[in-house]
Amino acid sequence: MSAPRPAAVIVLAAGEGTRMKSDIPKVLHTIGGRSLLGHAIDAARGTQPQHLAVVVRHQRDVVAAHIEQFESGATIADQDEIKGTGRAAECALDVLPADLSGTVLVTYGDVPLLATQTLVDLTSAHEAGGNAVTVLTAEVENPTGYGRILRDESGSVAGIIEHKDALAAREAGDAKLAHALDIREINSGIYAFDAIVLRESLAKVTTDNAQGEKYLTDVLALARAAGGRVEAHTITDLWQTEGVNDKVQLAAMGRELNRRVVAQAMRDGAIVIDPATTFVDVDVSIGRDTVVQPNTQLRGATTIGARCEIGPDTTLVDTEVADDASVVRTQANLATIGAGASVGPFSYLRPGTELGAKGKIGGFVETKNAQIGDGAKVPHLTYCGDAVIGEGANIGAGTIFANYDGVNKHTTHVGAHSFVGSDSVLIAPVTIAPGAYVAAGSAVDGDVEAGQMAVARGRQRNIDGWVERRRAGTKTADAARDVAHASPRAAAGEAASTSVDEESSADEGITK
Ligand code: UD1
Numbered sequence: 403m404s405a406p407r408p409a410a411v412i413v414l415a416a417g418e419g420t421r422m423k424s425d426i427p428k429v430l431h432t433i434g435g436r437s438l439l440g441h442a443i444d445a446a447r448g449t450q451p452q453h454l455a456v457v458v459r460h461q462r463d464v465v466a467a468h469i470e471q472f473e474s475g476a477t478i479a480d481q482d483e484i485k486g487t488g489r490a491a492e493c494a495l496d497v498l499p500a501d502l503s504g505t506v507l508v509t510y511g512d513v514p515l516l517a518t519q520t521l522v523d524l525t526s527a528h529e530a531g532g533n534a535v536t537v538l539t540a541e542v543e544n545p546t547g548y549g550r551i552l553r554d555e556s557g558s559v560a561g562i563i564e565h566k567d568a569l570a571a572r573e574a575g576d577a578k579l580a581h582a583l584d585i586r587e588i589n590s591g592i593y594a595f596d597a598i599v600l601r602e603s604l605a606k607v608t609t610d611n612a613q614g615e616k617y618l619t620d621v622l623a624l625a626r627a628a629g630g631r632v633e634a635h636t637i638t639d640l641w642q643t644e645g646v647n648d649k650v651q652l653a654a655m656g657r658e659l660n661r662r663v664v665a666q667a668m669r670d671g672a673i674v675i676d677p678a679t680t681f682v683d684v685d686v687s688i689g690r691d692t693v694v695q696p697n698t699q700l701r702g703a704t705t706i707g708a709r710c711e712i713g714p715d716t717t718l719v720d721t722e723v724a725d726d727a728s729v730v731r732t733q734a735n736l737a738t739i740g741a742g743a744s745v746g747p748f749s750y751l752r753p754g755t756e757l758g759a760k761g762k763i764g765g766f767v768e769t770k771n772a773q774i775g776d777g778a779k780v781p782h783l784t785y786c787g788d789a790v791i792g793e794g795a796n797i798g799a800g801t802i803f804a805n806y807d808g809v810n811k812h813t814t815h816v817g818a819h820s821f822v823g824s825d826s827v828l829i830a831p832v833t834i835a836p837g838a839y840v841a842a843g844s845a846v847d848g849d850v851e852a853g854q855m856a857v858a859r860g861r862q863r864n865i866d867g868w869v870e871r872r873r874a875g876t877k878t879a880d881a882a883r884d885v886a887h888a889s890p891r892a893a894a895g896e897a898a899s900t901s902v903d904e905e906s907s908a909d910e911g912i913t914k
């Protein structure tokens with residue numbers, strides 16, 4: 403049997419959330435890389451409703467813009483100055499078709515762990531029972547603050563009484579409601595309604611209660627009085643109905659969401675060494691047999707292939723990693739890492755970094771807007787910004803891609819299988835053709851053609867007898883004299899480096 407599609411889901415998000423003590427609207431705080439409201443909308447749209455309405459009021463424009471961006475198919479309903487969940491639902495019905503019929507679900511924008519499956523089950527139970535209202539309830543240890551489920555002698559749901567009204571009833575000595583505060587079955591605030599019953603009942607709901615609000619909860623007793631069937635659908639996974647009211651709860655819900663996401667990643671085939679220190683956003687995917695080491699954060703739209711090694715101590719944001727790659731102690735943002743490539747330890751990949759298959763970005767290397775070809779290597783201590791590096795090229799240790807002239811950024815091209823010696827500066831814009839060499843220690847500002855070797859540095863000169871003349875009496879001078887006694891030729895400066903040989907100079911300082 404296919405899942406029933408509700409006529410509409412109404413997500414309530416007009417409340418102020420004063421206990422968050424925040425300038426950011428409560429429902430826009432995030433856990434798992436998604437806003438609380440985003441989680442609520444995602445659960446709602448999973449039921450494939452014909453209409454999805456979100457009720458807003460507090461910081462209306464900011465919240466509405468976020469809704470538009472997250473789910474453009476959602477209808478925004480503005481709540482007026484009349485307070486209460488009942489009024490909120492009524493304002494949503496006002497922007498939905500007047501002839502709406504069938505099942506209407508109501509959920510909250512600040513309840514992030516509610517699953518689509520729970521809403522599907524609620525809808526199924528509601529429709530199978532031919533109910534006017536089905537309320538999602540839970541049995542809790544401490545029901546303080548919640549609306550309590552009232553049942554009649556036969557055990558049927560008779561209505562809901564709010565905590566504050568139960569208190570008032572007890573103080574007023576109301577014998578019938580004296581026990582209400584002891585009831586541990588609570589209203590989650592999530593319901594399935596028959597659309598017509600909801601509309602007709604809300605028209606009758608008053609603000610005659612302890613809070614002076616129009617309560618959605620009053621619809622239950624009204625529906626029953628009108629002859630409708632009202633039932634409870636109980637959930638045991640209490641996290642799913644838990645709302646966020648302050649930042650302590652925000653952290654607790656975030657931790658629990660992360661536990662669930664990481665557990666799902668493992669069920670899908672990832673190997674997570676320490677789930678407690680692994681943080682994975684809800685949109686991340688991790689391939690089979692990829693090992694995630696401790697202290698790793700996978701954020702945003704990051705995707706990781708199969709058989710990778712990720713972490714420890716790694717943060718990847720909106721980064722794509724292909725199969726069999728290794729990314730160790732790395733920070734990466736908007737980067738792509740090719741199959742079998744190796745990154746880290748201590749690498750910083752900034753937006754636009756594209757490392758080819760089997761390529762390497764090594765220790766203390768920062769990259770930005772850099773295409774590094776298949777099998778190309780940037781192994782040590784390099785800044786590589788605005789670069790296009792061909793396949794198989796090797797960038798020596800300490801190379802700097804000087805991409806900024808103080809006003810504009812420029813690109814450096816290094817062709818396939820070219821070789822840049824250590825400690826070079828490539829001053830952009832500059833092009834090194836495929837199959838070329840740059841001697842170590844060069845400052846290159848002119849193009850280098852295929853087959854050429856560029857040498858752009860001062861030639862070495864050795865000044866004979868300098869130590870004896872200028873540092874007489876030091877240990878260095880003593881050492882020089884000792885060598886002179888042992889080997890007069892060496893002391894006279896006849897070592898290979900006296901005459902600079904064009905052929906051998908390129909070999910100096912090559913690192914592998
Ligand atoms: C409500 C229920 C209570 C239930 C509890 C579960 C009512 C009268 N009470 O209580 O039975 O146990 O939720 O958490 O419904 N909202 C609006 N407009 C408003 C008021 C609230 O959109 O005018 C939204 C809030 O943004 C929030 C949700 O409705 O997402 C619940 O509001 P809240 O004030 O937390 O409800 P409670 O009074 O705690």
Ligand code: CA
Pocket residue numbers: 645647
């Ligand atoms: Ca609440």
